[in-house]
Amino acid sequence: MAEDGTIDYSVHEAWNEATNVYLLVILVSFGLLIYARKNKRKIMRIFSVPPATETLPGNNFYDNIQKVRLRQQLEMYYISRKYDQQQNQSSADSTQLLME
Known part of the structure; x- marks a missing residue:
């Protein structure tokens, strides 16, 4: 509360923005997890050892x-x-x- 008795909403707005960012990060993480499960072979091909020809x-x-x-x-x-x-x-x- 401010000195004149009004409620300071800047803290609430900052909290709402922060929670929105956290929710967005969580949703993107779940999306990446589902994508990784479906495309496991494509992802593993990126990190795998080069073929035996080398x-x-x-x-x-x-x-x-x-x-x-x-x-x-x-x-x-x-x-x-x-x-x-x-x-x-x-x-x-x-x-x-x-x-x-």
């Missing part, structure tokens, strides 16, 4: 590394076998020299 380069990278490692292992095996054969031939040559 993950293939990562897999190809690891596959390529495994192939390179396998190739290196085969090359090292080939070199070691070649070295072993050379060692066997040199030891055979030395035994022949000893026999003569």
Whole structure:
């Protein structure tokens, strides 16, 4: 109440505007909730992980590394076998020299 005995309606008007805004927010929230339930797949598509086509380069990278490692292992095996054969031939040559 004001000093002259009249009621100040500005508080009531502000309260009414605030409640109108709250009611509007609640109605919009319910509308969005109903929309989300009906269109769940569309919304999930937005937040989902990209398709598997983009993950293939990562897999190809690891596959390529495994192939390179396998190739290196085969090359090292080939070199070691070649070295072993050379060692066997040199030891055979030395035994022949000893026999003569």
